[in-house]
Amino acid sequence: MAATDMTVAEREAFLAGVHVGILAIEHPGHGPLALPIWYWWEGGQVHVSMDGSSLKARLLRAAGRATLTVQDETPPYKYVSVEGPVTVESSHGGGLALATRYLGPELGQWYADNNPPGDDTVVMSLTPERWRTIDYGKAMG
Numbered sequence: 001m002a003a004t005d006m007t008v009a010e011r012e013a014f015l016a017g018v019h020v021g022i023l024a025i026e027h028p029g030h031g032p033l034a035l036p037i038w039y040w041w042e043g044g045q046v047h048v049s050m051d052g053s054s055l056k057a058r059l060l061r062a063a064g065r066a067t068l069t070v071q072d073e074t075p076p077y078k079y080v081s082v083e084g085p086v087t088v089e090s091s092h093g094g095g096l097a098l099a100t101r102y103l104g105p106e107l108g109q110w111y112a113d114n115n116p117p118g119d120d121t122v123v124m125s126l127t128p129e130r131w132r133t134i135d136y137g138k139a140m141g
Contacts, residue, residue, distance in 0.1 A: 006133035011080050015041040021070045026063040038102050045125045052120035076137035084129035091123040
């Protein structure tokens with residue numbers, strides 16, 4: 001373990017924080033599809049809600065795996081990158097909780113009201129297999 005690696009507790013606390021993640025998925029014939037997403041960390045898995053007919057959902061079903069990178073954009077920099085298999089399952093609701101997590105109660109309510117989940121909403125769950133973590137604050141003493 002390098003001096004700047006996060007412990008298990010540190011990486012889980014970091015993932016539980018509010019950060020925009022970048023989800024990367026194999027896209028045959030192209031570079032990986034890498035998109036900013038809202039996510040939540042629960043039960044040892046990363047979860048992402050999306051439209052089930054989106055390119056993102058179709059590629060996740062086909063690839064069966066993905067990588068999520070989450071970073072802190074203020075020094076000293078930190079990041080967590082997690083890779084592993086995914087499942088994509090139908091879902092109902094949850095949009096308000098996620099919008100509130102990222103936008104706060106008032107703007108989250110507005111966002112949820114103006115972007116209701118469709119009939120084909122799904123949740124991707126990523127089960128961690130490989131981790132990469134850095135906390136450059138540890139290098140500063």
